[in-house]
Amino acid sequence: MTWHRGAPRRIDFVVFDGFQPLDLTGPHEVFQRAARHAGGYACRTVARRAGPVRSSSGLLVHAEYGVDDLDPAGTDTLVVVGGRGVDEARHDEALVAWVARAARGARRVTSVCSGVFLLAAAGLPEGCRVTTHWARARQLTREHPGLRVDCDPIFVRDGRVWTSAGVTAGMDLALALVEDDLGRDVAHAVARDLVLFLRRPGGQSQFSVALWSRQPATDPLRAAVDAIHADPGARHSVADLAAHAGLSPRHLQRRFTAELGLPPAAYVELVRIEAAQRALTEGDEPLEAVARRCGFGTAESLRRTFHRRLGVTPSDYRSRFRSTAPRPHDTLEDHPA
Structure with a gap:
């Protein structure tokens, strides 16, 4: 898609029943904070159907759009969240098809945690380097041998595809996306607001x-x-x-x-x-x-x-x-x- 200076970049979050709530709320807060500092973002939440979507912890989130209601042509950055429900969501043909269409036209395609399984179902290219939560890295390698899975980094960028490790790593990813768009000063200001590392030291191996x-x-x-x-x-x-x-x-x-x-x-x-x-x-x-x-x-x-x-x-x-x-x-x- 072509982005016009001054227009907000559309960040579309894909959620599903059983999603991990922090995979959504963490990055969403990073982008909203960045918008307060410098403008430039408008976030939308997309699910199979518009309306309440129950997270893995029971938290209900209202999806503004269903896949039948939203043309993905306006998507600048696609963010596919993770969570236990991804194992069912990646077999939902309508949801996978919408993610595939959005991914083809988006400037950036990203996932948090196990959201990469949904991206893979939608057709990540062979040889793409990705990461995910350490606990699911072997499964991802086994089910998608064409991907180059690196289970240690907090996040990985391979061209326009960005993937991150589990849960709070989605905020690290979002900060990197903000820095890529708006510069280090804005990203640093957001990190300071949220009491985060701008670049977290170490990889996933320090955790488990x-x-x-x-x-x-x-x-x-x-x-x-x-x-x-x-x-x-x-x-x-x-x-x-x-x-x-x-x-x-x-x-x-x-x-x-x-x-x-x-x-x-x-x-x-x-x-x-x-x-x-x-x-x-x-x-x-x-x-x-x-x-x-x-x-x-x-x-x-x-x-x-x-x-x-x-x-x-x-x-x-x-x-x-x-x-x-x-x-x-x-x-x-x-x-x-």
Whole structure:
């Protein structure tokens, strides 16, 4: 579509029964705040039929338009929200057809969380790079092998297609869209109003180790994995794990990678990161003690591993996710070089 300077950009939110309410209200508030600061946006809510739409939490939202009432030719930015109801919505032929028409003509096509499943049903191009909530990334990869699914970023831009991770990540996406349209100053003002990061540090892997977890298929490998989880800080060389499994080191290495999708050393490191995450959020040990107990040896090694794997430092992670204020001994300088 052609946008005329001074005219508001139409932001069309697609909702359905069982949508996640924050996927709608979070980005909607970002665009409305931006409009207060600089103008430029008009938001509409579209559903299969106009009228009340019940969210997954029971909140009722009034959809202004049904797909039979609204010509999508005026859509500038299409935002497809997520939620449990997407599994039914993506099989609604009329809704999918409207999303496909809107996507063809829109300047930008976006989704929040599992909304990408509805976009995919409407025909995302082969090879498009997308993200979604970490808990549904494998399903998306399995059902749409032509898409390049990256489950770590908070949001991904691939040309005119923007997709985001779960729930509050929709606000990160909306801020990026505002910055793309109206500049950094307006986006920063909106972020300040809403007490948000303009660019949130780290990716989804800082929130859940379920991103990588996979269960071994055979008893020997289960024995090795159980030993790792029982004491993450213990010595877990390939020879040690092979002894637990009753296999030769070479056989253990090959079967471990085949059954769990990554080599033993990488798996051990991720389990140690999980243990350190729990220690940082549930206790008040100094970083040196956490590092030793979880198998990293030194606070410096812990810091480097956190920064490489999670995109944040241990101190940042602790301050962000623990429920109480850090103790005085958590002042170790651990910012990345």
